[in-house]
Amino acid sequence: MYMNEPCSTTNPIKNLHKFAMKTDTERAAQDEGPPPPPPPLFGDILELTLTRVPLVDLVSASQVSRSWKRAVSSSLRHLNPIRPWLLVHSQSTRTPYAISTRAFDPRSSVWLDISLPQPAKHASTLRSSSSSNLLFILSPSKLSFSSDPLHLTWRHAAPPLVWRADPIVALVGHRLVVAGGAFDFDDDPLAVETYDLRAGAWEACGSTMPALLKDSSASAWLSVTADEDKMYVTDKLSGVTHSYDPEADAWHGPYDLRPHRDVYCCVIGFASGRLILVGLLGCEENVKGVKAWEVERGTWRAREIGEMPPGMVRKMKGERFCASSMSACGAGDFVYLNRDSDPGTAVWCEVVGGGDCRWGRAESPAASGGRGPAERVVFTSSNVGMSELKQALATGDPRNVIRST
Amino acid sequence: MASSRKITLRSSDGESFEVEEAVAVESQTIKHMIEDDCADNAIPLPNVTSKILAKVIEYCKKHVDASKAEDRVNDEDLKAWDAAFIKVDQVDQATLFDLILAANYLNIKSLLDLTCQTVADMIKGNLFPVRNEWLNFTFSIANRELVLVCLTEWVAHRRLFCS
Numbered sequence: 001m002y003m004n005e006p007c008s009t010t011n012p013i014k015n016l017h018k019f020a021m022k023t024d025t026e027r028a029a030q031d032e033g034p035p036p037p038p039p040p041l042f043g044d045i046l047e048l049t050l051t052r053v054p055l056v057d058l059v060s061a062s063q064v065s066r067s068w069k070r071a072v073s074s075s076l077r078h079l080n081p082i083r084p085w086l087l088v089h090s091q092s093t094r095t096p097y098a099i100s101t102r103a104f105d106p107r108s109s110v111w112l113d114i115s116l117p118q119p120a121k122h123a124s125t126l127r128s129s130s131s132s133n134l135l136f137i138l139s140p141s142k143l144s145f146s147s148d149p150l151h152l153t154w155r156h157a158a159p160p161l162v163w164r165a166d167p168i169v170a171l172v173g174h175r176l177v178v179a180g181g182a183f184d185f186d187d188d189p190l191a192v193e194t195y196d197l198r199a200g201a202w203e204a205c206g207s208t209m210p211a212l213l214k215d216s217s218a219s220a221w222l223s224v225t226a227d228e229d230k231m232y233v234t235d236k237l238s239g240v241t242h243s244y245d246p247e248a249d250a251w252h253g254p255y256d257l258r259p260h261r262d263v264y265c266c267v268i269g270f271a272s273g274r275l276i277l278v279g280l281l282g283c284e285e286n287v288k289g290v291k292a293w294e295v296e297r298g299t300w301r302a303r304e305i306g307e308m309p310p311g312m313v314r315k316m317k318g319e320r321f322c323a324s325s326m327s328a329c330g331a332g333d334f335v336y337l338n339r340d341s342d343p344g345t346a347v348w349c350e351v352v353g354g355g356d357c358r359w360g361r362a363e364s365p366a367a368s369g370g371r372g373p374a375e376r377v378v379f380t381s382s383n384v385g386m387s388e389l390k391q392a393l394a395t396g397d398p399r400n401v402i403r404s405t
Numbered sequence: 406m407a408s409s410r411k412i413t414l415r416s417s418d419g420e421s422f423e424v425e426e427a428v429a430v431e432s433q434t435i436k437h438m439i440e441d442d443c444a445d446n447a448i449p450l451p452n453v454t455s456k457i458l459a460k461v462i463e464y465c466k467k468h469v470d471a472s473k474a475e476d477r478v479n480d481e482d483l484k485a486w487d488a489a490f491i492k493v494d495q496v497d498q499a500t501l502f503d504l505i506l507a508a509n510y511l512n513i514k515s516l517l518d519l520t521c522q523t524v525a526d527m528i529k530g531n532l533f534p535v536r537n538e539w540l541n542f543t544f545s546i547a548n549r550e551l552v553l554v555c556l557t558e559w560v561a562h563r564r565l566f567c568s
Contacts, residue, residue, distance in 0.1 A: 040502055052525035061528055
């Protein structure tokens with residue numbers, strides 16, 4: 001195995017010298033006593049124990065030894081797989097508009113505080129698009145966005161040609177689509193632009209946004225999601241949906257997706273490759289139920305796949321669930337249902353098997369779970385895996401980068 | 406009065422423990438042995454020492470007694486008892502690991518859950534701080550072998566190059 005490796009071009013004697021230095025420090029360390037051996041757990045018992053260890057700690061567990069590394073990956077693959085995280089980003093509304101992030105890991109039901117690198121100096125509002133886990137900041141001078149699972153890297157681009165406030169933004173394949181939010185008096189309010197990530201340039205699109213979507217501010221009244229090919233925009237109150245294909249530069253719709261009259265708020269997201277619509281029944285002050293439908297994209301018919309258990313719905317009593325503050329974000333098999341005014345609670349619908357679903361709810365233990373008065377909150381969800389965590393932990397002192405709350 | 410049969414369990418070091426059937430069948434393994442009629446004489450448990458078997462029996466007895474009582478408050482008391490039961494073993498890690506193996510062999514789900522959770526918490530809290538030491542140690546061995554091989558190759562190629 002070693003014979004195939006290329007020889008070092010530097011003087012091998014220098015390498016030996018480096019090695020000699022290493023043994024010196026090792027010897028110094030060993031003077032304090034030999035390191036304790038890893039616990040004598042092997043095979044299936046080790047894997048069983050590792051199912052109860054949160055993903056964050058599995059990163060260091062996988063570095064104990066080769067057999068532990070194998071046990072970690074086997075445990076993650078067969079016994080307790082990775083499930084998508086919910087990331088809650090709070091932005092202070094005062095300078096320096098710092099963003100703090102909390103995450104919920106449903107695999108182990110833990111809440112974590114994450115210190116992420118801040119995007120370069122900005123004074124504009126952080127927004128998220130539920131499609132493809134996108135976070136973006138739009139300012140007159142630039143558009144900054146991040147779509148990796150833990151938002152460790154930010155890309156900066158020139159702003160769109162038309163100035164927009166609260167537009168529809170979605171990442172569709174390798175294109176960032178921006179539509180709407182423009183002002184009547186100056187520019188064309190129906191203009192659509194796409195930013196090609198590969199080329200790094202904006203393209204104005206021939207097609208115009210449907211007039212129905214013109215006056216809606218995206219973050220309040222529209223639910224946006226996207227898969228690899230198309231962007232879908234749903235009006236939360238009416239359930240009327242349009243889809244946009246950036247490859248063909250064509251809008252389709254409107255489709256009326258509201259399943260029945262009792263649904264006062266619809267939000268959409270992708271889970272398991274299916275377009276899922278989550279609807280709240282009743283009214284804002286008194287939610288009677290929450291249901292999930294799968295929307296077949298050919299026929300645009302909604303098929304009910306599940307309903308939130310009455311016990312969970314009871315916990316929603318006494319609180320206001322305004323359509324303008326509801327949003328959904330989907331990743332993997334999960335669709336998280338979020339409410340701006342309650343960032344400390346995670347509610348999700350997990351699509352299982354052939355279109356059934358399991359509901360879950362978890363509340364953050366910390367007192368700071370509630371939203372401060374001077375904070376804006378946005379949500380994203382993503383499949384955070386071991387490699388993303390390793391990368392995040394390497395950005396600073398591992399104990400401070402990710403902490404349990 | 407319901408007849409509570411006594412079952413004899415024999416540990417690996419030959420010690421016998423007599424327990425009520427209700428306590429013994431907390432272990433699915435023993436339960437199946439009884440159902441298959443293998444329990445006329447003592448049930449041999451070659452994988453469990455007497456020290457560990459005593460602790461396992463103590464655990465099972467407590468849980469059987471708790472389930473008999475109908476007081477709901479017992480749930481919290483039981484959890485507190487479990488925490489105290491396992492805390493004693495945190496001092497002696499060897500016993501904890503033996504308990505895990507015994508719970509796995511005897512198929513006692515609640516004890517297995519309890520012990521695995523305890524070890525998981527220890528892994529979480531990094532009470533096995535082996536990360537850097539092990540990685541550096543094993544890496545440097547590979548490094549040395551690699552360097553020695555490279556040196557041999559370099560010497561060999563250098564000869565070829567010179568000639």
